[in-house]
Amino acid sequence: MNAPGGHSTPIPAETLASYLRAQATEFLRALRLHRESGGAGAGGANGTDGDAGPVDAARALRRAARRLSGTLHTYQPLLDADWAESMRPELAWLSGTLAMEHAYAARLERLLQALHRLSGPAPLPPRRQAAAAVAPLSLPASSQAPSTASAPPTLSPRSARPSSSPVPAPPDGGNLTVGAAKAGALLDRQLTLARTRAHSTALQALGSSRFHAVADKVALLASDVPLRPTAADADLRPLAAAAEERLADAVAALPLVTAGHPYNAEALVHGLSPDTAPHPQDAPWHQVRLLLRLHRYAREVIAEGAAAGPVPAAEARLRAAGQALDRHRDASEAAAAAAQAARTPRIAPATAYALGVLHADQRHEVEAARYAFRHNWQKEAVAAPR
Numbered sequence: 183m184n185a186p187g188g189h190s191t192p193i194p195a196e197t198l199a200s201y202l203r204a205q206a207t208e209f210l211r212a213l214r215l216h217r218e219s220g221g222a223g224a225g226g227a228n229g230t231d232g233d234a235g236p237v238d239a240a241r242a243l244r245r246a247a248r249r250l251s252g253t254l255h256t257y258q259p260l261l262d263a264d265w266a267e268s269m270r271p272e273l274a275w276l277s278g279t280l281a282m283e284h285a286y287a288a289r290l291e292r293l294l295q296a297l298h299r300l301s302g303p304a305p306l307p308p309r310r311q312a313a314a315a316v317a318p319l320s321l322p323a324s325s326q327a328p329s330t331a332s333a334p335p336t337l338s339p340r341s342a343r344p345s346s347s348p349v350p351a352p353p354d355g356g357n358l359t360v361g362a363a364k365a366g367a368l369l370d371r372q373l374t375l376a377r378t379r380a381h382s383t384a385l386q387a388l389g390s391s392r393f394h395a396v397a398d399k400v401a402l403l404a405s406d407v408p409l410r411p412t413a414a415d416a417d418l419r420p421l422a423a424a425a426e427e428r429l430a431d432a433v434a435a436l437p438l439v440t441a442g443h444p445y446n447a448e449a450l451v452h453g454l455s456p457d458t459a460p461h462p463q464d465a466p467w468h469q470v471r472l473l474l475r476l477h478r479y480a481r482e483v484i485a486e487g488a489a490a491g492p493v494p495a496a497e498a499r500l501r502a503a504g505q506a507l508d509r510h511r512d513a514s515e516a517a518a519a520a521a522q523a524a525r526t527p528r529i530a531p532a533t534a535y536a537l538g539v540l541h542a543d544q545r546h547e548v549e550a551a552r553y554a555f556r557h558n559w560q561k562e563a564v565a566a567p568r
Contacts, residue, residue, distance in 0.1 A: 197487030361536030
């Protein structure tokens with residue numbers, strides 16, 4: 183995981199300034215796209231073609247905000263300290279707030295697909311269309327800030343694939359089929375409510391003075407990057423290498439030997455614990471996911487200033503490792519949602535059983551994602567020894 187293309191020439195700070203200006207321009211372009219779409223087609227919650235414009239704009243907005251925040255984190259020593267320290271958390275807040283509604287919608291889709299797969303050919307009852315009542319993310323006409331749609335897009339049923347470690351059906355498959363229908367209805371109610379609340383939170387954020395301040399600062403960043411005076415003679419490579427070192431240290435602390443086995447019984451035992459706290463084994467993997475994202479953004483900056491450009495094979499491996507960690511996060515959060523639903527008072531035993539099977543299935547998906555990450559990471563290590 184060396185610098186893209188093995189570039190040895192110093193990368194000047196102007197490369198960082200150019201990258202930040204480009205991402206700020208993408209941020210502003212996404213805001214303009216959503217303003218032009220007006221959220222007119224965003225009222226539907228079923229991912230229709232009318233949602234494509236606002237949803238694409240919202241994704242582009244989140245993407246630019248993430249890259250700006252991550253780049254400020256990695257290269258902060260070259261930027262004005264007060265500005266960077268105040269700007270980075272605001273961008274992270276905006277990106278996280280806009281992502282929540284889509285996250286709940288994707289989580290529900292994942293869980294319903296898994297229930298359908300686990301319960302056999304009997305279809306689940308059709309989902310309620312309560313989500314359609316959620317208004318599009320749009321600001322009052324008097325507001326000058328453009329709105330950002332967060333109606334859920336058309337979701338690819340990636341969780342519909344056969345589980346790498348499927349949970350066997352009970353001898354009486356009818357119990358799971360009956361329980362799955364009720365479990366799906368319960369999850370639909372709970373996650374749709376969470377999605378509606380996330381929508382309201384995002385709507386309030388987009389109309390807040392805090393959002394206006396962030397948009398104004400990004401607009402200034404598109405034309406003026408506040409570099410430190412000492413940055414004129416700086417080289418970006420040591421800071422990018424430091425981000426890579428932090429990632430390597432975090433990966434070294436992971437139980438990759440255990441993850442090398444497709445079935446981790448110890449992890450499943452911990453996953454079945456009645457403790458409501460987050461799964462203790464997941465946190466280090468989530469941290470690696472964040473550090474991998476920072477490393478990829480740092481490489482993007484370096485690649486912009488390197489004449490040779492990025493190495494396609496290395497970039498593909500990093501992207502595959504990141505996708506495995508994304509699946510890990512999705513499965514772990516879905517398992518937590520199933521466990522939370524199973525704690526609902528006075529639910530039928532068949533419903534609780536179906537939710538327990540669903541929880542175990544998602545924990546198996548967590549282990550499969552860890553296995554995939556280990557495979558991709560070892561390929562990267564062999565291809566680019568340190």
